Amino acid sequence: xxxxxxxxxxxxxxxxxxxxxxxxxxxxxxxxxxxxxxxxxxxxxxxxxxxxxxxxxxxxxxxxxxxxxxxxxxxxxxxxxxxxxxxxxxxxxxxxxxxxxxxxxxxxxxxxxxxxxxxxxxxxxxxxxxxxxxxxxxxxxxxxxxxxxxxxxxxxxxxxx
Numbered sequence: 001x002x003x004x005x006x007x008x009x010x011x012x013x014x015x016x017x018x019x020x021x022x023x024x025x026x027x028x029x030x031x032x033x034x035x036x037x038x039x040x041x042x043x044x045x046x047x048x049x050x051x052x053x054x055x056x057x058x059x060x061x062x063x064x065x066x067x068x069x070x071x072x073x074x075x076x077x078x079x080x081x082x083x084x085x086x087x088x089x090x091x092x093x094x095x096x097x098x099x100x101x102x103x104x105x106x107x108x109x110x111x112x113x114x115x116x117x118x119x120x121x122x123x124x125x126x127x128x129x130x131x132x133x134x135x136x137x138x139x140x141x142x143x144x145x146x147x148x149x150x151x152x153x154x155x156x157x158x159x160x161x
Contacts, residue, residue: 044130045130045159045160046130046159046160047113047129047130047133047137048158048159049113049158050137050141050151050154050158052098052099052100053099053141053151053154053155054090054094054099054100055137055141055143055144055145055151056111056113056137056140057090057091057093057094058089058090058091058144059081059085059089060085060089061089061140061143061144064143065143068081068082071110071121072110072121077108077110080108081108084108093107113133113137115129118132118133134159137155138152138155138156
């Protein structure tokens with residue numbers, strides 16, 4: 001299990017990485033063989049946003065999460081991030097009624113869950129992007145809404161569909 005510090009749509013998190021991937025076993029002559037449980041093979045998760053969640057828009061989540069100073073090298077990024085935090089800890093651009101970002105198309109780069117952002121901010125390779133993004137979102141959703149939340153169920157279904 002590896003450790004990661006991350007930002008998902010402006011949320012900083014420090015989490016253990018543990019996304020489930022396809023099970024496998026060694027076949028004859030060193031070949032890798034997919035193993036399934038029953039008639040269903042487990043799909044490797046493919047990161048995608050679970051619409052109307054917003055867990056990533058909760059910018060202040062407490063001491064177990066990394067601070068902007070721990071994430072960003074550029075003081076302008078730190079200042080911008082802090083300027084987005086409302087009095088309740090949620091992003092000032094998050095519409096809580098509709099559960100959407102009001103500046104989605106113009107949101108800062110660090111609010112984007114993209115391979116290049118993960119590479120530049122966290123040194124996460126493109127090869128590991130899906131696994132890391134899934135883990136970061138999973139942990140953030142659990143922290144904000146709980147492990148038995150509808151939001152976590154929707155996210156898990158979305159990344160495995």
